[in-house]
Amino acid sequence: MRQPDIDLPSRLLEALSPWRTAQTWRIGFSGGLDSTVLLHLLATLAKTRPLPRLAALHVHHGLQAVADGWPAHCQAVCDELGVPLQVIRVSVQLGASLERAARDARYLAFAGVTQLHDVLLTAQHREDQAETLLFRLLRGAGVRGLAAMPAQREVGGGYLVRPLLDVSRAELERYAHKHGLRWIEDPSNADQQFSRNFLRQQTFPGLTERWPQAVTSMVRSAAHLREAQELLDELAEVDLDDALAHSRHVWLGMPSLALDALIDLSPARQRNALRHWLAPLTRLPDSDHWAGWDDLRDAAHDARPKWRLAEGELHRADEHLWWLSGSWLRQPLADIAWNCPSRPLELPDNGELLVVGEAPAGPLQVRYRQGGEVLHLPDRGHRDLKRLLNESGVPWFVRGRLPLLYRGEELLAVANLPGLDGGALGDWHLHWQPPSSDQGLS
Template sequence: MSQSAIDLPSRLLLNLKPWRNATAWHIAFSGGLDSTVLLHLLAHLAKTESLPPLTAIHVHHGLQAVADAWPDHCRSVCDALGVPLQVVRVQVQPGASLERAARDARYGAFMDVTQANQVLLTAQHRDDQAETLLFRLLRGAGVRGLSGMPRRRPLGGGHLVRPLLDITRTELETYASENHLNWIEDPSNQDRQFSRNYLRHQVFPALTARWPQAMATMARSAAHLSEAQGLLDDLAQIDLSQASTPSDFDWLGLPSLELAALEKLSVARQRNALSHWLEPRTRLPESDHWSGWDSLRDAAVDARPIWRLADGELHRAGGRLWWLSGGWLSPVLAAGEWPDPALPRALPGNGVLTLTGQIPDGPLQIRYREGGEIMELPPRGHRDLKRLLNERGVPQFVRGRLPLLFKGEQLLAVPNLQGLEGGAAGSWNLHWQPPNEDQGLS
């Protein structure tokens, strides 16, 4: 057996040392060369090392007829190694990029099976990292994209870990040959219409013929860029800490930032901080489409600018930026009567209302703003609701969602707003719990 094949188990164990206390290791098992080697290595290490319980996960995309035989192959390999196998069938959504759609479906399945304190192990290696760097470079990626695939990242309730990123494809092939492993050859891997396959079969052979260490040096560049991205993330945290000030409307439960704190930064630092803040919430725009941020930031004080992104919208109101997504972007549905005000009133797509204290006589109704509403405020008399909301600085995007309590045509209360939310002398109080993530927000 070659020296590299002998070293492989010890190198793998070293890379997985931080994860030895996980409650389970799931292995993403396509049946191809890379994942077959990873599975074989771990199954044999488990005989002599104290490892978390191993299971294999095979995702069946249903994109090729030949793939129907792959679950049986994977099952036979797992049976021989004594590793339980879970086969997950997914629906790949049609779209412009079949590669991306299949990946999204696959990682959605991985997310579902990875519970708290569990790890999903995937078999990407150093050559894959170099391909990723060049592929993203050709697409104009920034530092984050050129960092390549991270060695670890959160996934589901646990983590995704790539323990082979310092191993070459040649080393995996040598191990597979010396251990007489059998694996699936996916015909689509030869289809050079796919960009990654074109790079693998056309571009990299030419590069390595001229520069034999091209794969290693490109993977090293990805590591340098990953370190640079870490420094940018640290800077973003510092800048965001200055902008993450309290708001009178924190009860909305919406992410928000103070605009003035961001405006003090250079344009590059603004984009860095915002990218860091938005990244867990939405797919980020390409660099050419950041003009939406400029328009939002520079709009007149009395304007109501909106920056529409892939998975939500950034609004500006009250000197702050607000992130809205999911149910916040859907129109509210009529609420109607409140038959028993002693019980909480669920509002369709708009949270929950509760009345506490000496509940006013009914019948009571929940309505939303239509314009022209008047509210009686002793001793101020009758006041226009729009003016009252202006006085309290209520963001425009909230006003149409505020549930209003009526008795007949009399507006009794507006929830959560001081002086408007209840009866005289505090005899009763109307409280609104806006919709949260569990009620359809991203």
């Protein structure tokens, strides 16, 4: 059996070999044992190997008085190793889980500083991976959750990489003692009110006493589940291929799926495809909340169903599923005077409006549909707007925020709809750029 602590530097370099062309390696540096060893390893290797530029990042949560001294400790370590340090102070939004709130704040800070082609390195090790698997198993996670922490994933403009997942905490401790490293002991790590601390201090000692290879076996299981999730993702891509075909309303710029491409799949494949599609958009629902998908899918043809999720809503209209979030969930401000139609008009909570071509004479005003509107078309006479929208197949959730251009009480144009957008009245068109529905959660 190999001596793992002896070849730790070469194992680290092997794990990081795909990332050697990055511009910068940023090390998430808490000052604890794990990140101290990672930082020391990289700083030492950089003296003899051509590595990307190193930079350390310390996130200060401000949750404990003792933590106020940690940035100074981290600065001293970085000065000794010749690695620049950036300290980011974050505000933790307290909720049901302090652990999760602190983690969310930390990774939001990581995403904010990780630039294009940068790699952010964090020091989670083998025991962390096993704890993650067991913790998620106890919470009833599915295959994606039980795959535990991936070795790499996208963050900000670059990638987050965990190069020590195959290294045990004991190996890190041996390295630290061998090189005389100093690190911070977080007093909150002794508090068993936190679930991971309870698992670490109460559960794992008993497991490893009875089954010495428990941690290694659990990490192996997580790898098997990760492979299974990759196969499920591939299946989802196949199932979504037809469903991602654009509708006739591509100008909405919204994530959407063709419903008929999904309903012929088995319920399990429907959920798998939707999980894959929703993952970059919102936190996924637990098993109890997937009934919302059944209700949305099975609603009557003329119904207006929606499924509320953590970061938005899934609507069904025009035989498509539409993802709405952000400004799309807020009622836009109506009755806006447009005094300079030669320039784009910013619509509060509703994107941007402009006239392409020579704008009609004013004074002009932008309104939204209230009901009963009539549009005069030169070749068709006065037409009820509701019927015109039905003919155009505009999804129902768009109709109340589709910009209408008025001159006095005369409705001149409806944005973006060919034949209704002003072209019939002159050499101009009313163009609307809707608000983005992209939350950027990937």
